[in-house]
Amino acid sequence: MKVLVVGGGGREHAIIKKIKENKNVEEIFALPGNGGIAADATCVNIGAKDISAITDFAVENKIDFAVVAPDDPLVLGAVDSLNEAGIKTFGPNKAAAIIEGSKVFSKNLMKKYNIPTAEYEVFTDMDAALAYLDTAPIPTVIKADGLALGKGVIIATEREEAKNAVRSMMEDKIFGDSGNNIVIEEFLEGPEVSVLSFTDGKTVVPMISSMDHKRAKDNDMGLNTGGMGTVAPNPYYTDDIAAECMEKIFLPTIDAMNKEGRSFSGCLYFGLMLTKNGPKVIEYNCRFGDPETQVVLPLLESDLLDIMLAIWDKKLENAEVKFSDKSACCVVMASDGYPEKYNTGFEITMPQDKNIFVAGAKIEDGILKTSGGRVLGVTEVSDTLENAISAAYETVKSVSFENAYYRNDIGKKALMAEVK
Numbered sequence: 001m002k003v004l005v006v007g008g009g010g011r012e013h014a015i016i017k018k019i020k021e022n023k024n025v026e027e028i029f030a031l032p033g034n035g036g037i038a039a040d041a042t043c044v045n046i047g048a049k050d051i052s053a054i055t056d057f058a059v060e061n062k063i064d065f066a067v068v069a070p071d072d073p074l075v076l077g078a079v080d081s082l083n084e085a086g087i088k089t090f091g092p093n094k095a096a097a098i099i100e101g102s103k104v105f106s107k108n109l110m111k112k113y114n115i116p117t118a119e120y121e122v123f124t125d126m127d128a129a130l131a132y133l134d135t136a137p138i139p140t141v142i143k144a145d146g147l148a149l150g151k152g153v154i155i156a157t158e159r160e161e162a163k164n165a166v167r168s169m170m171e172d173k174i175f176g177d178s179g180n181n182i183v184i185e186e187f188l189e190g191p192e193v194s195v196l197s198f199t200d201g202k203t204v205v206p207m208i209s210s211m212d213h214k215r216a217k218d219n220d221m222g223l224n225t226g227g228m229g230t231v232a233p234n235p236y237y238t239d240d241i242a243a244e245c246m247e248k249i250f251l252p253t254i255d256a257m258n259k260e261g262r263s264f265s266g267c268l269y270f271g272l273m274l275t276k277n278g279p280k281v282i283e284y285n286c287r288f289g290d291p292e293t294q295v296v297l298p299l300l301e302s303d304l305l306d307i308m309l310a311i312w313d314k315k316l317e318n319a320e321v322k323f324s325d326k327s328a329c330c331v332v333m334a335s336d337g338y339p340e341k342y343n344t345g346f347e348i349t350m351p352q353d354k355n356i357f358v359a360g361a362k363i364e365d366g367i368l369k370t371s372g373g374r375v376l377g378v379t380e381v382s383d384t385l386e387n388a389i390s391a392a393y394e395t396v397k398s399v400s401f402e403n404a405y406y407r408n409d410i411g412k413k414a415l416m417a418e419v420k
Contacts, residue, residue: 001025003305004058004087005041006048006078007069008032010332010359010377011290015069015304016041017357018297022305031057035368036358036376048073055081063087067308071147074286075101079266090308092286096257096264100286103183104145113256115249116280118273120185126170129182133162139187144169146178151224151339153283155187188273188280191236191417194292195270197250198307200316201263204250208299208323209237210292211414216339218409225339226374229331229410231385232295235417236274245272245279253284265311294357294377295328327385329392329411330377335360336405338373346370346402354395355379370401385414 001024005016008030016028017040031054033043046053049072058066068078068091077094091097098105110117118141123129133140142165144152152175156162162184169179196207210232216222249270257264269285269292288296297304301322310319335342348368350356357379360372378399380391389411396406 001064001305002027002029002062004029004031004054004061004063004066005069006031006054006066006073008034008037008048009070009290010357010374011288011293012069013037013040013357013359014293014297015067015288017355018300018304019067022303025305029057029061029063034358035361035363035371036356038363049076051076051078051081054078055085055087058082058087059085065090065305065309065312067091069287071097071100071285071287075147088309088312090311091266092264092268095262097286098262099257099264099268099284101147102145103143103283104181106284107183107185109256109260110281113252113259115252115256116278118186118188118280118282120183122181122183124181126166129166129170129184130163132184133159133166136162136184137186138162141185141187142166142169143183143185144175144178145181145183146175148175148178149226151175151226152178153224188275188282190273190275191234192282193234193237193272193274193279194230194289195237195245195272196289196292196296197268197270198311198316198321199254199264199266199268200311200314201254201258201265202314203316204246204254204268205316205319205321206242206246206250207296208232209234209242210289210295211236211411212289212292213407213410218407223339225334227289227291227332228334228407229329229377230291230295231329231389231411231414232292232299232327235385235414241274241279245270249279249281291330291332291357291377294330294379298328298355298379298381299324299326324381326381326383327388328379328381329385329388330357330379331392331396331406331410332374332377333396333399333401333404333406334374335370335372336403338405342373343403344370344372348375348399348401350376350399351395354398355381356395356399375401375404385411385418389415
């Protein structure tokens, strides 16, 4: 089989490494891929949002199966275009991808179908939003409606901070058109849990839970990022909570999308908050999370491509989806200064026999060099979470590039939860 994976980050590298395990795979193409992915796939310099070029490439190269991994091409209709060209594809179509593409849509969906989430208001007018904030409970959460590289959410602990967030989104357009509409919602408290799930629009199979670390600095300080590390499983996500989520959130969401004529097929990501009043949805993503994928897929014992093919055939209920009972930890190594200004172009040295998923790197004169904010993720799997964390930080020591930065406390909260 010839497989095409759209995207060029650490998530895509993890997906490609897992797909490579299938004995029927002859060749994997990554569009655009990156310098690190080039060790595992043929990288082609076609941007992930260039839908027509991606489709033309797939047809010309007789691709048997395509995986569209990032949010942008999914929301833009990459799956629709590939399907129309006769290419089997993993991922939701444009109509279903709106569940991430518009926070207004997803919040209204949850309200309509009684799926537990934070209380909220939607605003299209900045003055109305600012007036609402005069009396709104603080802290509060401000969300840009559209995609914003995972950074379109601001948690404001003071009233003026909340108003500045509204101005920055709606007036200064820091997230472009994504901030034309905004959601102001109730601040929820409790442990956060990420649950990726396989679904073919009928059956839902949750993957192993994980815990993301969004803030740039230790102890959850600093700016919001795309994610500085993850651990799996998440110790707060018990069997009882998992059963409650299946009954009140997972199945109702799939059912709601079907009723709206937007049947979802692919990987649906549930971002959850375990509040004192039960689990609630913080956000949906229409794809594998990044960097959650880098801890979840190394624990998958079943064949990923076989699962994806079963989803295409609408036969997920018959597929084997088995995860290891071990634990995993991923530490993201970034360019110092991320998510703001940072320098790139530094040589990367790293061991070749480890689970290292490259996100921001290029090959220049035969040398792997940094080219992004999040450069790579170092993942280790072990019998216990404590050992997985220790092993990941030990491997981090063997990776080197100038201005490397990483958090030193990935998994600390999870270990504290295990002790309780």
